[in-house]
Amino acid sequence: MGSVPLLQVRNTGIQFGGLKAVSNVNMEINQGELIGLIGPNGAGKTTCFNLLTGVYVPTEGSIELDGQKLNGLAPYQVTRKGISRTFQNIRLFNELSVLDNVKVAYHSLAKHSIISSILRLPSHFSDEKEMEEKSIEFLKIFNLDKYKNEAAKNLPYGQQRRLEIARALAAGPRLLLLDEPAAGMNPQETHELMELIAFVRKKFDLTILLIEHDMNLVMGICERIYVLDHGQLIAQGTPEDIRNHPKVIEAYLGEEVTNAHA
Numbered sequence: 001m002g003s004v005p006l007l008q009v010r011n012t013g014i015q016f017g018g019l020k021a022v023s024n025v026n027m028e029i030n031q032g033e034l035i036g037l038i039g040p041n042g043a044g045k046t047t048c049f050n051l052l053t054g055v056y057v058p059t060e061g062s063i064e065l066d067g068q069k070l071n072g073l074a075p076y077q078v079t080r081k082g083i084s085r086t087f088q089n090i091r092l093f094n095e096l097s098v099l100d101n102v103k104v105a106y107h108s109l110a111k112h113s114i115i116s117s118i119l120r121l122p123s124h125f126s127d128e129k130e131m132e133e134k135s136i137e138f139l140k141i142f143n144l145d146k147y148k149n150e151a152a153k154n155l156p157y158g159q160q161r162r163l164e165i166a167r168a169l170a171a172g173p174r175l176l177l178l179d180e181p182a183a184g185m186n187p188q189e190t191h192e193l194m195e196l197i198a199f200v201r202k203k204f205d206l207t208i209l210l211i212e213h214d215m216n217l218v219m220g221i222c223e224r225i226y227v228l229d230h231g232q233l234i235a236q237g238t239p240e241d242i243r244n245h246p247k248v249i250e251a252y253l254g255e256e257v258t259n260a261h262a
């Protein structure tokens with residue numbers, strides 16, 4: 001673990017017109033941690049991800065990755081700095097093959113120029129071949145390699161979610177943001193996904209921040225949890241701290257959190 005946290009968020013937020021969607025958020029996430037971000041509907045969780053990934057520019061505070069400021073960078077620049085994400089509503093290229101959906105991640109990072117790509121120079125071909133081999137490796141991890149030529153839209157829902165994670169990983173992030181990765185999955189799929197997340201975290205030495213509504217899941221795998229309500233952080237701590245935190249129980253009206261088991 002380095003002396004600087006991998007992700008340092010200081011007093012960050014964003015205002016839309018008169019609405020402070022997220023305000024005064026502070027987070028410190030160290031290399032290798034698996035952290036949960038929870039909160040009731042509309043609390044500001046996805047907005048936080050949009051701030052971290054350059055989709056929104058913060059109107060207050062700062063965001064640093066490994067000591068480098070990210071404020072004002074475009075999403076593709078943030079990806080190059082080492083943050084990639086998945087979306088609450090799956091965003092795949094439906095008509096493209098499963099393989100091409102992963103290869104797209106490399107194209108955004110590729111060193112070869114557009115000219116060499118258009119002219120199909122040898123450097124383009126060697127990069128292309130390498131991309132294909134690496135993409136297939138990622139598909140294998142997610143057990144999707146057998147569908148590599150299938151259009152993404154033809155995959156069952158749970159596998160589309162896994163493909164999105166494979167694509168996010170192909171960009172080589174240091175910090176992976178997962179927005180409700182288990183949404184719409186059945187318990188068996190959810191269980192398998194959690195094992196996969198634990199596996200890829202170790203294999204790629206990843207730091208992970210995940211938004212999830214399934215409390216059993218969050219409490220079961222996250223080391224620490226941040227809780228948002230009405231755009232503000234109301235609590236942070238271990239799953240045990242969070243489960244018993246009065247403000248969290250109040251925010252959820254006591255239901256989900258007190259019923260959760262680690």
Ligand SMILES: Nc1ncnc2c1ncn2[C@@H]1O[C@H](COP(=O)(O)OP(=O)(O)OP(=O)(O)O)[C@@H](O)[C@H]1O
Pocket residue numbers: 016019021022039040041042043044045046047048088
């Ligand atoms: N571009 C925008 N313009 C105006 N308001 C926005 C914008 N983006 C988000 N908001 C508002 O910010 C608040 C937080 O929304 P956000 O989607 O981040 O919540 P969430 O915690 O992810 O909710 P859910 O769990 O339902 O996905 C909401 O009130 C939302 O309407």
